[in-house]
Amino acid sequence: MPVAGVDVGSVAAKAVILDELTNNVLAHALVPTGWNPRQAGEDALDWACAQAGVDRPALTRVTGTGYGRIALPFADKTVTEITCHALGAVHLFPGTGVVLDIGGQDSKAIAVDADGSVQDFVMNDKCAAGTGRFLQVLSGILGMDVQALDEAAGRGKPADISSMCAVFAETEIVGLLAQGVSPEDVAAGVFRSLAKRMVSLSRRIACRGEYTFTGGLATLPAFARCLSSELGTTVNVANDPQNTGALGAALIAARLAKENS
Known part of the structure; x- marks a missing residue:
């Protein structure tokens, strides 16, 4: 089952779709934040879902992060970008300190x-x-x-x-x-x-x-x-270092989905 992480920063909004069971990245997207962080988050998530071939209602959990996380009505949970970058970085590079x-x-x-x-x-x-x-x-x-x-x-x-x-x-x-x-x-x-x-x-x-x-x-x-x-x-x-926070948010979403399954 797919889960998602959405990271709305001051410059760009990023979204990552993960497979809940394997933590494999199914798709990711990046769009300019512009003046509307809520719309940027919506657009990034829609684009990532389209790339993954996933309908948004099929997402079991969505975690929001970044300075614009409070503007994301679709997020089941919001977490600071510090926590999400830490998780994403260690997932990509296990030796990270x-x-x-x-x-x-x-x-x-x-x-x-x-x-x-x-x-x-x-x-x-x-x-x-x-x-x-x-x-x-x-x-x-x-x-x-x-x-x-x-x-x-x-x-x-x-x-x-x-x-x-x-x-x-x-x-x-x-x-x-x-x-x-x-x-x-x-x-x-x-x-x-x-x-x-x-x-x-x-x-x-x-x-x-x-x-x-x-x-x-x-x-x-x-x-x-x-x-x-x-x-x-x-x-x-990483190959896509801007997505690290969104990846960490998606990993949290996957964890929550497993705990509630």
Whole structure:
């Protein structure tokens, strides 16, 4: 029997359909959140169901997560994204001890145990410089989309970005460009600055085991390499890292379905 997890974030809404008995992923979907998180959740779930060939009434359980989870009337249960990213990461990479999640509006470092339970976590939700929003600012300045930024950063030599605030960093970036620093070097510098902030965040929890990188920025290969370099170790990245939270939510839905069968 199929179950589903729906993760409505600030930038994108994700849905994963699982087989309740095997925990195999039947389908997944991702849509922009836009201004209506409820509709984005509905659309993501509808799309995932269509991909799986499943009618929504056939879903035995649906778990919602993400900042927009309170807007999902179809969810049987809602759970924080911290819990769901932890479960999803350990399911994908059983050796995971630390989950690093960088989303559009916040970033998190989560210490987990072998069964995916959260042991500790820290979050940056106060400063845009430690989130995907920082790259959106850079994207606007350089006139590149995020994928093009990643390619540019992969070619560049990191310029020094010293500002710890996204607003001041924007001024610093404009100044560097005016001095003739290449866009590639600026992009590489911003990537390194963001990676250093993430490493600093992770040092506030007990770090053991493997690192698993989730969220939208994990889709950027050059940034993942930069993060690995700053950590001094390889980070695990799933094929679809944005779906990790929705996968964790679906795993909770499967657990609930089994308990009530």
